Amino acid sequence: MWSFLFKRLLHMIPLLLGVSLLTFLLMSLAPGDYFTTLSQNPQISPETIAHLKARFHLDQPWYVQYCYWFKSVLQGDFGYSMAYKIPATSLIIGRLWNTFLLSFLALIIAWGIALPLGIWAAVRKDSWIDRGCSLFAFVGLSVPDVLLSLLALWFAASTGWFPVGGAQGALYDFMPPAQQFWDRTHHLILPAIVLAASDLAGIMRRMRSCLLDTLRAEYVTAARARGLGEGLVIYKHALRNAINPILTIFGYSLAGLLSGAFIVENIMAWPGLGRLTMEAFFAKDSYLVVDCVVMATGLLVIGNFIADLLLAWSDPRIRLK
Amino acid sequence: MLGGEILILLYLVALFAGFVAPYGYERQDRDRFFHPPTWPRLSGLHLVVPRYEPGNGSFVYHAVTGDSKPIHFFVRGDKYKLFGLITATVHLFGTGDENYPVYLLGTDQFGRDVLSRLLYGSQISLSIGVIGILLSFTFGMMIGGISGYFSGWTDTVIMRLCELIMSIPALYLIISLRATFPPGMSSAQVYAMIIIILSFIGWASMARVIRGMTLSLREQQFVLAARALGQTHLKVIVRHILPNTFSYVIVAATLSVPYYILGEVVLSFLGVGIQEPSASWGNMLTAAQNTEYLRNYPWLLAPGAAIFITVLAFNFLGDGLRDAADTKS
Numbered sequence: 001m002w003s004f005l006f007k008r009l010l011h012m013i014p015l016l017l018g019v020s021l022l023t024f025l026l027m028s029l030a031p032g033d034y035f036t037t038l039s040q041n042p043q044i045s046p047e048t049i050a051h052l053k054a055r056f057h058l059d060q061p062w063y064v065q066y067c068y069w070f071k072s073v074l075q076g077d078f079g080y081s082m083a084y085k086i087p088a089t090s091l092i093i094g095r096l097w098n099t100f101l102l103s104f105l106a107l108i109i110a111w112g113i114a115l116p117l118g119i120w121a122a123v124r125k126d127s128w129i130d131r132g133c134s135l136f137a138f139v140g141l142s143v144p145d146v147l148l149s150l151l152a153l154w155f156a157a158s159t160g161w162f163p164v165g166g167a168q169g170a171l172y173d174f175m176p177p178a179q180q181f182w183d184r185t186h187h188l189i190l191p192a193i194v195l196a197a198s199d200l201a202g203i204m205r206r207m208r209s210c211l212l213d214t215l216r217a218e219y220v221t222a223a224r225a226r227g228l229g230e231g232l233v234i235y236k237h238a239l240r241n242a243i244n245p246i247l248t249i250f251g252y253s254l255a256g257l258l259s260g261a262f263i264v265e266n267i268m269a270w271p272g273l274g275r276l277t278m279e280a281f282f283a284k285d286s287y288l289v290v291d292c293v294v295m296a297t298g299l300l301v302i303g304n305f306i307a308d309l310l311l312a313w314s315d316p317r318i319r320l321k
Numbered sequence: 322m323l324g325g326e327i328l329i330l331l332y333l334v335a336l337f338a339g340f341v342a343p344y345g346y347e348r349q350d351r352d353r354f355f356h357p358p359t360w361p362r363l364s365g366l367h368l369v370v371p372r373y374e375p376g377n378g379s380f381v382y383h384a385v386t387g388d389s390k391p392i393h394f395f396v397r398g399d400k401y402k403l404f405g406l407i408t409a410t411v412h413l414f415g416t417g418d419e420n421y422p423v424y425l426l427g428t429d430q431f432g433r434d435v436l437s438r439l440l441y442g443s444q445i446s447l448s449i450g451v452i453g454i455l456l457s458f459t460f461g462m463m464i465g466g467i468s469g470y471f472s473g474w475t476d477t478v479i480m481r482l483c484e485l486i487m488s489i490p491a492l493y494l495i496i497s498l499r500a501t502f503p504p505g506m507s508s509a510q511v512y513a514m515i516i517i518i519l520s521f522i523g524w525a526s527m528a529r530v531i532r533g534m535t536l537s538l539r540e541q542q543f544v545l546a547a548r549a550l551g552q553t554h555l556k557v558i559v560r561h562i563l564p565n566t567f568s569y570v571i572v573a574a575t576l577s578v579p580y581y582i583l584g585e586v587v588l589s590f591l592g593v594g595i596q597e598p599s600a601s602w603g604n605m606l607t608a609a610q611n612t613e614y615l616r617n618y619p620w621l622l623a624p625g626a627a628i629f630i631t632v633l634a635f636n637f638l639g640d641g642l643r644d645a646a647d648t649k650s
Binding site: 015030031139145150267289 | 481484485487488489490491492493494496497498499500501502503504579583586587590591593603606609610612615616619622625626628629632633636637
């Protein structure tokens with residue numbers, strides 16, 4: 001078990017290295033940098049720009065830049081955001097936390113609704129509940145995140161029940177802690193629901209088909225023949241076997257969730273990593289873009305690691321491999 | 322196969338977009354910003370559209386009772402190019418009178434007909450999906466076939482590369498790739514760029530699956546026979562191994578087209594894809610991001626509905642094809 005986990009953990013290092021190298025290469029291929037627009041400003045002398053460029057190592061080839069960047073990352077320093085004029089680490093940690101909160105809540109909502117609904121639909125196969133769930137899943141799979149976010153925005157703007165954009169109210173700093181918590185939650189709910197909705201349908205469909213597959217197995221028939229109650233057969237025998245293939249899509253669903261979060265953040269103005277990436281992209285703050293991409297990949301890789309953990313915990317065959 | 326029929330209709334309409342659209346995609350009606358959708362009514366034997374008059378100041382319009390014009394078919398209107406070649410002026414429907422416009426889906430903030438832009442936009446949005454899939458799946462199949470067939474270090478290198486690409490959340494990678502292209506490109510260049518970016522990401526997952534299938538296929542007797550007959554490695558892969566994966570590939574391709582369409586939508590929506598005044602479903606939705614517009618002029622969401630219908634149709638078709646290809650049940 002431990003060697004399996006250790007191997008998976010070790011696997012993450014070259015992956016993150018490769019990702020950072022790839023994004024660095026891409027950003028170096030990008031035409032112009034943050035100082036290109038500054039250099040057109042007649043008030044800033046070419047010497048100042050050359051000096052600033054040298055300070056950020058932007059006058060060096062990309063692999064030298066990468067080495068500098070990597071060295072400082074090892075020391076826990078993600079460089080300096082040229083556009084925001086503050087250390088990138090503090091900027092990114094805050095945004096990363098926001099994206100994590102959003103994705104995590106969406107994950108809980110999606111799985112918390114999808115699993116029971118999928119089980120329900122499988123147990124009552126071909127009933128109107130099952131049909132309704134299938135229809136809902138089909139529609140849910142086809143609604144693009146962009147449209148859903150816009151609809152949510154419309155809903156928030158026309159009913160006034162939810163704030164439109166942002167992570168906290170204007171008076172956040174003057175609120176007592178309990179109210180601060182409520183304010184944050186109030187801002188978080190709608191984006192999280194939108195994000196969860198796009199993920200929900202796929203998980204539900206998968207849960208239903210997995211459980212239906214196991215219900216057809218012979219040991220289920222045997223359990224029924226022994227006279228076990230229907231509840232015991234489904235929840236103790238069938239469900240525990242049906243859950244394994246579901247856990248394998250956990251990592252996959254996480255990847256979709258992070259991409260979905262990118263869209264939701266940008267449309268609903270949730271200050272997360274995706275929004276920061278776009279802001280850094282438009283400002284040509286190339287180090288910040290690299291940081292964001294590496295962070296998002298890190299989030300996904302850790303999520304996949306957790307999925308492996310869950311799978312190893314629920315399926316002994318994987319532990320022994 | 323309802324999905325297939327809807328798709329045929331959508332692609333046909335996209336092909337004849339200039340003819341079906343009542344107006345040009347750039348045509349601005351400066352007297353009618355945010356004009357509400359005009360619904361034709363039946364009057365006697367004719368469909369008629371009423372004339373709308375603006376209220377004072379704001380973009381509120383009222384239909385003038387008793388003042389209407391019949392809709393004619395095959396009327397002359399804005400110039401357009403059919404298939405990009407033939408110049409024509411005949412449109413499927415219209416009133417032929419500028420004071421009695423037919424805006425079935427209203428107009429946007431520049432007074433442009435949403436329906437016409439939707440139709441012109443479908444040319445871009447729908448074709449990017451298909452071209453992107455053709456490019457990335459061909460590439461993915463070749464790479465996957467080579468990887469599985471030769472195995473060894475070729476396989477290791479290619480598979481690590483695939484893992485690398487797949488481990489970055491798609492949109493973050495798309496934006497990093499977008500950064501490598503210069504600003505101020507022409508519409509055609511942007512179009513090509515979007516296809517290149519989306520294909521760059523899409524081939525990896527295909528290559529992985531094809532590689533797995535190739536690993537088992539290459540042990541089969543017909544591959545040995547082909548080799549024994551002296552065929553080259555490339556020929557064995559292309560002629561003998563890859564055709565065996567087609568039933569999987571076709572289903573996977575149908576189910577993947579929506580991702581390419583959505584990729585274009587997101588890029589254009591964020592302002593880094595197809596640029597105004599060209600129409601695409603993505604950049605049309607950008608206007609709907611303004612909550613003030615959204616609340617008062619909800620017809621700006623029409624492209625979203627078009628995306629939804631297209632994706633739904635592709636999913637229907639993909640599911641149907643999967644059931645047809647699945648010989649087990």
